[in-house]
Amino acid sequence: MHPDFPLPDVDWPPTRELWAGAARGALRIPRCDRCGRGVWYPEPPCRWCGGATMTWHDVSGRGHLFSWSVVRHAWIPQVADRLPFVTGLVALVEDPAVHIVSYIVDCAPESLRCDQPVHAVFRPLRYPGVERTVMAPLFTPTR
């Protein structure tokens, strides 16, 4: 297991650009060079057209809350002090088939609705026992 689990490995080539973007406050996703659609997870070939290459672009960070769960049980001990938390899927405005998995923050869980507008906010992910932090895109309801 990764020593900093559950933090991501920001140097892992397929997702390095996501974390580099988040460190400067930008949400980045790769698009297929052939059909222009988002390729998420970032792994060629393109699942839409089979294109072999993709290029990362900044996107607005705006999206819709596709679905979520309010987690009240610590299946991994590292999240015990965050309970309860909201984790879910955000469909990006630019490409709704791209579902970003993230925490949904600064909200009352019972107020959430499917498809409501949300936007990215950039915060450090911290876990107990892990010194390192990683700047990450989280999402919050757009008022």
Place this chain on the structure above:
Amino acid sequence: MPSATADWGFASALDDVAGAVAIVGIGDADYTRASGRTTTEIAAQATERALADAGLTAADVDGIMYVPFSGDQLTAGDFRAHFGTTHAMWESDRGGGMVWAGSAPYDAALAIRDGRATCVLNTFSVAWATQRAQMVGGPGQVHAEELFKRNLEIPFGWFPQPVYFATIARRHMHEFGTTPEQLGAIAVACRRHAQHTPSAVMRDRPLTLADYLASPLIADPFRKEDCCLISDGGAAYLMTSLERARDLRQPIIAVLGVGVGNSRTGAYWSQQEAFTSTPQVFAAPGAFAMAGVAPGDVDVLACYDPFTIVSLMQIEDMGFCPKGEGGPFVAGERLSFDTGSLPYNTHGGLLSHAYVLGIAHVVEIVRQLRGEAAAQVRGARIGVYGGYTGPQASTLILARQ
């Protein structure tokens, strides 16, 4: 919002194997909490019982199927070592539980048709309760080690499977109006069936809908009872040609149809384009066509049910009701073995019998069609197993001849 297009998955092309093979012996290992047994020991116990059930000996078995997943499964070498034989065996890693508990009879039928084997054993076993007690293995580990999940999902708390499927359930509720009471009806039916089934891990733990609704949410909208058990156990079944089956001791339970469906997004549920559907959409039509029967002809159904929502989606996707109407369909007594119109997971399923990943579901269907189940559906003649892994689904249609 995007709507799912028909190209989110596809059906595997299968030869017609209707009537080519029968299930002639079944065996359960003991279903338990942590037992300290190995998966190979568990599978061997189930195999001994399947041989006794069929009235066959180890030397009669010349084909063996398993899946290289979740612990050491019973290989040909293990089989020979356990039974003290040295004979040649056709060996396939396309067997086991989950989706393969439903598709193994297809590969066995081809092997028997082509003369590679005459009598084929399929086994699957797990020791996840023992492994969890030892903090190794278990159902979450394979996901925790997958690099995209480890880098894009787990850092955000989207892990493990109960969280994935709670998220799916939430979307199903949004799209179709599915309610907690409807999900609860599935859990309650399975628990009631387990109370009739001596081998069920939860046989002494009654559950009412009021109990269900009063229990705490663990991954909202899921409660504990929406989620499967963690158990040790396993099962086995033996297959041979219909012609040979006529000389054996048990009633002939023939394979009428098999279908396999595939999702292009694999095990990344987060990116599944048809978020509230399973690949049963692609598996079931081919199986019913091969069998020459319709969902309305089915007397008893068993589906791989790691979570209540997976039962609901498969019941819809296999055509037992229109898509989105699964909630009202399963409500009340519909799934009950004695008063329902679609008796479902009559042994208790993964939710209340034991989490042995579907192999016990096939054994239960055979038992129902023989008329020897604990919670027996009166006069059951056609039974169906729905297998599921996420990336794939299978439909297996069995009938008493």
